[in-house]
Amino acid sequence: xxxxxxxxxxxxxxxxxxxxxxxxxxxxxxxxxxxxxxxxxxxxxxxxxxxxxxxxxxxxxxxxxxxxxxxxxxxxxxxxxxxxxxxxxxxxxxxxxxxxxxxxxxxxxxxxxxxxxxxxxxxxxxxxxxxxxxxxxxxxxxxxxxxxxxxxxxxxxxxxxxxxxxxxxxxxxxxxxxxxxxxxxxxxxxxxxxxxxxxxxxxxxxxxxxxxxxxxxxxxxxxxxxxxxxxxxxxxxxxxxxxxxxxxxxxxxxxxxxxxxxxxxxxx
Amino acid sequence: xxxxxxxxxxxxxxxxxxxxxxxxxxxxxxxxxxxxxxxxxxxxxxxxxxxxxxxxxxxxxxxxxxxxx
Numbered sequence: 001x002x003x004x005x006x007x008x009x010x011x012x013x014x015x016x017x018x019x020x021x022x023x024x025x026x027x028x029x030x031x032x033x034x035x036x037x038x039x040x041x042x043x044x045x046x047x048x049x050x051x052x053x054x055x056x057x058x059x060x061x062x063x064x065x066x067x068x069x070x071x072x073x074x075x076x077x078x079x080x081x082x083x084x085x086x087x088x089x090x091x092x093x094x095x096x097x098x099x100x101x102x103x104x105x106x107x108x109x110x111x112x113x114x115x116x117x118x119x120x121x122x123x124x125x126x127x128x129x130x131x132x133x134x135x136x137x138x139x140x141x142x143x144x145x146x147x148x149x150x151x152x153x154x155x156x157x158x159x160x161x162x163x164x165x166x167x168x169x170x171x172x173x174x175x176x177x178x179x180x181x182x183x184x185x186x187x188x189x190x191x192x193x194x195x196x197x198x199x200x201x202x203x204x205x206x207x208x209x210x211x212x213x214x215x216x217x218x219x220x221x222x223x224x225x226x227x228x229x230x231x232x233x234x235x236x237x238x239x240x241x242x243x244x245x246x247x248x249x250x251x252x253x254x255x256x257x258x259x260x261x262x263x264x265x266x267x268x
Numbered sequence: 269x270x271x272x273x274x275x276x277x278x279x280x281x282x283x284x285x286x287x288x289x290x291x292x293x294x295x296x297x298x299x300x301x302x303x304x305x306x307x308x309x310x311x312x313x314x315x316x317x318x319x320x321x322x323x324x325x326x327x328x329x330x331x332x333x334x335x336x337x
Contacts, residue, residue, distance in 0.1 A: 045270075047291050
């Protein structure tokens with residue numbers, strides 16, 4: 001296994017696909033961290049607030065590590081992290097808006113965070129060693145994010161009445177976009193698998209993900225079964241950003257990530 | 269409907285388990301997650317939780333009680 005982009009012997013096309021994948025993971029984790037962070041003050045119990053703070057911190061750390069990898073691809077990491085506009089982000093569409101309620105946050109925790117982990121697991125034996133080296137520790141931390149998401153999802157889905165209904169509605173809002181996020185079985189998907197960068201892509205990874213969240217979908221009964229058989233459409237899907245929407249996360253969150261208010265204090 | 273859990277951990281294999289805090293959670297699953305996320309400021313070797321109402325007093329010198337009486 002090779003430790004640098006040059007030594008990895010990737011073709012130009014594979015190299016571009018790897019770079020895009022790293023940016024998708026970095027941006028998605030940065031945004032997910034913001035969403036957890038925005039709910040520290042809204043969490044229904046103190047322990048959950050602390051969990052949100054811990055998960056936000058983890059996600060920001062993971063994002064940082066992924067952004068740093070892009071230096072090897074000739075990217076200006078600081079400009080990527082702090083200089084972009086919303087439409088330039090390659091984050092998951094499900095993370096574009098701040099969840100309106102705790103159910104929405106738990107849908108992101110149980111469904112979107114898990115999707116990112118399934119993607120990271122596919123990098124465990126990556127032929128691009130810097131990725132393989134980083135995902136192991138990251139996935140250790142993610143076990144607890146997953147457990148938090150599952151415990152809360154089950155608690156709400158099993159509570160009956162309005163809370164169970166709201167949990168189902170939040171899952172229905174988030175899941176179709178997340179299933180789409182894994183992308184089509186395209187030339188690009190084939191390319192990254194053949195180059196050994198990931199061990200699965202497109203529908204194979206989507207199947208793996210559906211298996212992972214199967215227990216949660218079971219909790220939603222017939223509505224969960226309908227979600228499981230949802231077939232994503234890839235009309236207008238941008239494979240580099242893994243999005244259909246050409247916009248990005250809400251402007252306020254992007255301004256906070258950029259640090260617009262603190263720009264005058266920026267020290268190089 | 270929330271239970272108080274006591275949290276115990278040790279720094280290294282073979283060391284005695286130390287009481288490091290407590291938390292409230294609605295069930296064991298969330299209690300485990302909360303314990304990990306609230307008390308992860310140190311590098312623990314292992315961590316345990318127990319519902320406070322399952323801790324049984326053996327004796328107490330201040331109150332001069334024995335066997336919980």
